[in-house]
Amino acid sequence: MSQVQPGCLWVVATPIGHRDDISARAVEILRAVAVIACEDTRHSRPLLVHHNIGTPLTALHEHNEREAVDALVRRLQGGESVALISDAGTPLVSDPGFRLVRAARAAGVRCTPVPGACAAIAALSVAGLPSDRFVFEGFLPPKSAARRARLQELAGEGRTLIFYESSHRVAESLADMRDVLGEAREAVLARELTKLFETVLGEPLAALAARVATDPDQQRGECVLLVHGRGDDADARVAEGRRVFAILREEMPPTRAAKLAASITGASRRALYEGGD
Incomplete structure (x- = not known):
């Protein structure tokens, strides 16, 4: 018997790499809803095909969010069930979806999470850095001056810092972290998690920045950067x-x-x- 309820928005986590890192419940929900809202239908379709999910897809991204949200909320109010997924991992974590969830809740629609993979948490679990208290910063500014300014604001943060970074900026970001946070600060690069070329490198920022700068292989794929918080001693x-x-x-x-x-x-x-x- 399907557990999907009518008029409910399901926020469903999908794999961050390995296609089998999805729960049986998530697969059931995605098969049973009326429509799946996703960032890029071309990106999500192979995952759905792999799990024999034939539910229609509709795009929800930063360029069409206003119109798409209104249409989806109307469908939810009409009794249809809708699933929200992102390109990878848990929706809304540095991904679109916030406006849909907010609008749905404001309209009295039930919103239910279907937990699963999240790159930030997966990286933290294998980083070997303090995990009892941490702060997720998402993506740093793309320009060096703004990036350094934000890092300076975070220099005194005692919790473990977690960042997402694009492959073409990871070397520059590590260099800025080294200069602003200090060469000896412990850091970890978690790259391509759950994929074929998964790499987890942990070194002081000076060594890690130098290693990544001279190794093009470490400047490819999906990257999570984690930095030890500033100690209080x-x-x-x-x-x-x-x-x-x-x-x-x-x-x-x-x-x-x-x-x-x-x-x-x-x-x-x-x-x-x-x-x-």
């Missing part, structure tokens, strides 16, 4: 203080630079002077 404060001090003393007298660096990071001025040349 005294050694971490001193290390960050010395980094800030080194930057500031290029622009002002050492005494004032040390005072400002100590104020920003919480490190003692004496420790900053002892670490300087």
Whole structure:
């Protein structure tokens, strides 16, 4: 007996790579709904064919979202069941779908999740970084200046940082992370998860940035970057203080630079002077 209820929006997670990483419940829902809303029908159709799912597809992406959402909500209000999927993983996580879910809820439509794969969580599970507290930042700005500014805002974040990054910007982003967050900060590149060329590399940012910059194979495919949060212990404060001090003393007298660096990071001025040349 089908578990699909009429007039319900099902938010269904799909595989991030391996086509068999989908739940039996997700397959049943996708077979039973009236229509599946997806980012790109050409991308999603092979997955559906693989699992013998013949449900009609309709496109829902950033360029048609307003019109598509209105039409889908009308169908839901008319009693049809609708599934929402993304190109890969859990919908709405750096993917379209937020406006549909919001509009459906505002219209009194029931919205039900069908959990499954998510690249950010999959990467965190194998990164070996603290996983009890983390923050998902999605994609960093594409331009270096804006990217560095955002990283500077995150420099003091104590939780593990998780980013998505495109393959053609991953080397530049790692270089900016190294320069802004510090060479010694531990980081992980999780690439092509669940696929044939899956790679998980964990090294200090200086080493990881250098490795990716010189290896074209690590600049291909789907990438998740994870960075250890800034520690709260005294050694971490001193290390960050010395980094800030080194930057500031290029622009002002050492005494004032040390005072400002100590104020920003919480490190003692004496420790900053002892670490300087």
